[in-house]
Amino acid sequence: GENVEQHPSTLSVQEGDSAVIKCTYSDSASNYFPWYKQELGKRPQLIIDIRSNVGEKKDQRIAVTLNKTAKHFSLHITETQPEDSAVYFCAASILGGGGNKLTFGTGTQLKVEL
Amino acid sequence: ETGVTQTPRHLVMGMTNKKSLKCEQHLGHNAMYWYKQSAKKPLELMFVYNFKEQTENNSVPSRFSPECPNSSHLFLHLHTLQPEDSALYLCASSQENIQYFGAGTRLSVL
16 A cells, blocks of 8 residues: 655744655655645645646645656645644545545654744 | 544543544535644644545544544544643644645543
């Protein structure tokens, strides 16, 4: 089955700096890669996703890059703000019938310091 | 609110109890999921239902029994749990790729 590794497990940045979180996956058939943000005591929420036919996607301060050959993808947050502090999870799956069976990484605790 | 509601929010049970977790989605989605979230572990997919049919059982012990009577409701029946089953249990639903999560049930097994 799929295996997703995520690094780092914790990340501290100063407000205004950039943050980068990296994930690798094992199954070359995986074609969908979402990123979820989970604030303390709250539910995970999708912040951005990318499909394997695209190398990069951007949404305001958030961007995701995908390298299919190396089987890794990364989340980039620019101009970080205190409200970006949360746990971020990457995931991978093969889109198709029968539901979207996501395999998640172990999460990155991001702390944005003033 | 994401349109996925879980009850109860908190549950404490003994190892010999039987209890059920409930999930309801108002989004018209066809797929529903149960996940287990433990400290310092990734979200673990437990079960997937698509159009009421189970399409994934991720080697979950039989003391966890899912039920999906229709595309809007999902239950997780709990019986003879162990202390290591204490965790946050999250429900999610999707139409295609994007999964929307409920707030979860925080379960403590004594």
